[in-house]
Amino acid sequence: MNFKHIVLALQFVLLSIVINAQTVDFLKADTTDTNKTYPRYMFAQTKFHFGGHFSTGVDGLEEIENNYFSAMELRVGWKGYGRKRWQKLMGYPSYGFGLYQATFFPEANILGSPSAVYGFFNAPFKRYNKWSLNYDLGVGLAYDFFGYDPKENPEQTAIGSDFNVYFTVSVEGEFKLSRRLDLTTGFLFTHFSNGRTRTPNKGVNLYGLNAGLKYNFNAYIPKQGGQRLAKTQDPRPKYIDYNLPEFKPYWEYYMFAAGGWSTSPYDIEDRELYYGVATLAFDVARHYSHKGKFGIGVDVFRDGSLVEEYQNKPEYSNGVPESRLWYPGIHVSHELLIHRFTLVTQVGVPLIHVEGRGGWYGRVGGRYDITRKVFAHLALKTPGGFIADFVEWGVGFRMYGKKKV
Template identity: 25%
Template sequence: MKGVKIAWAVIAIISWCHSANGASLHSHASTDSTAIEPAQHSIWRMPSLALAAHYGYLIPHRTEIQGLVKTHTRAFEINVEWLTTGVKKWHALYKRPYIGIDAWLCDPGNRELIGQQYGLIPYVRFPLRYGKRFGHDLKTGAGVGYTTKTWDLENNTKALFIGSPFNAAINLQYGMQAFVSDAISLSLGLRITHYSNGSFKTPNMGTNIVTLFAGCKWIAPTNRRDCAPPEINFLSVLPKRWNLQIGIGFGMKEISVPHQPRFPVYLLNLTESYRIGEKVSIGAGLDAFYTSSLRYQLELLDRDSRPNDALRLGLSGVFTMHFGKTDFIFATGGYFYDRTHLDGSVYSRVGLHYHFTPQLVGGFRLKTHFAKADHPEIMLGWCF
């Protein structure tokens, strides 16, 4: 889990740097709504279709599961995707990326304990550099995954990877493309696929699968990169540099004790961020968590428990990538107030925010302690 989060942040920065090369803009704007007379490109046009075969390994990232990986991982991937139309500002900022849906079919390497994994994962694929014959890109997505065999107290106690059939599925992929013709391309690359339920149901070690892949793609005529984007003029309105956001949130988590209820988590955070251009912001946050399970865990350890033992306060650094009204959030920080010290002093959060209005924002995030998921959380915030 930790490696996936770090890779997300690194690739976000790489994508930002590379996407600046060759981006075609007439001028700058703060939101998509500032576009003047956008061309009407239908989103219901024919998609491209890609197929890929994968071969790799399920990483035994915790000592408890090191003996459970039996064979190499084999997987198959089907993608349906569209080239973005260019009528939104973020399309041009990121060099007209592709959007699509990834169907994932996987044999992780232990059919007896894990069975098979399936997933439907919406994604965005960012071009790094494309020529007439060759190109390379970065693809990332998040969706829903299904695992056919999970931990069970009576029948499958060794399967510590996954405690629930349905999980969040996240992929991160680097690919190289060779264009055989205008309609056909071949691909090679590396992919990381992560399944986890965020400790909504334990045990939840999660699965981290690394694979090499080879594939081919049929490119629909309307998805070819030599198709000219619509001519759009944008108003020269720079984004607001400094932004203050206050948010409240709620989550649920289990602890690794059978037959225990889920415990609620309440949170409050204050974030001040600085906008670096139109694509990226950096900032700092003050976070407060009230994790009700902490008091119960102290009781299991025969330690005294008081109401404020469930309270944690922390400071975090925040990195944000902007895609129109949608933001990708990555934050890492440390607790300066934590009476329990049960999970270490460092925490991280990764997620998506959506701006319903310039002030109102909502989102979904996952909080972790290093390689261990702590809990999923939903949030609602107000921007000043």
């Protein structure tokens, strides 16, 4: 992206009284393999995609959107067979890094043919003797788009940046073919967007089928200089079972502050126009299991781009006051816990009328636990509908309710 401004994320420091809490340390700092004597199981995988485009409604892209696309992935990953206890909690997943390359047809087009680097997480819905039904998530950075440019690429008004976020989700079956090879095949959805850090931002959305082969390497033990285990050993690990700590529901209280920037939702030609945005949120959540929690919270938003919603109104002929750029909201949430990562989904409503932003908003994103009480926050906030409003970059602090005896 051709970013001209750097916006510092808001940071805050909170002092609090330490409250006794039910421990979740076995998720945060797993000590199962402190001596690194458990073997590690790696794999390489290639996937092929084939499918079509969801329409953006942009004139000039019909030739691309009425055509098919193809893509290829190359992956390297690790199998979570129980070296850490959270892996049992998530059904013994696999995870790693990948490269993605798509081709949009015709190849000479105004949108480009995107590539991406990303991380992935794959876990089973259900595992059987020789096959499993899995879900697969991938998130990363896409490049090789031909972004909108009023002079160089004026007809491409679907996406305004050369670099975008890459997100893909698929449901697939995984089948054992031989001692080392697995076959994967399933359905996929892929999304590219920049979170309105550059307009236009209608996004690019793909659907289709994927098929691939996974090669399982011999396991090795890091503590013993990366020594490989015997070639006769099955390269697929045996799962380690655990008696997880008894779960008792408990409360969590947290807040975060975030900042960012957005561009005009209407003016796509002024490439120097940026607005500052900020969020302050306070939440109460109830942990219902080791894997998740429900919550409710209050938001306070500051959106500098709201000036465009009011500046043409007669009562603001002398300027839009700062107070019109702020508004409160209330939301409900669900959070999925995967070791130190949290997948956040929220739906909220503004507590006052906000011009041009609809009657509700959403937030989808992730958090990473830096310590047990401090976390980093990255999320996409949307207005009514599913078009991006802005991206939140922030930091938060949490406390826990008293442990039940």
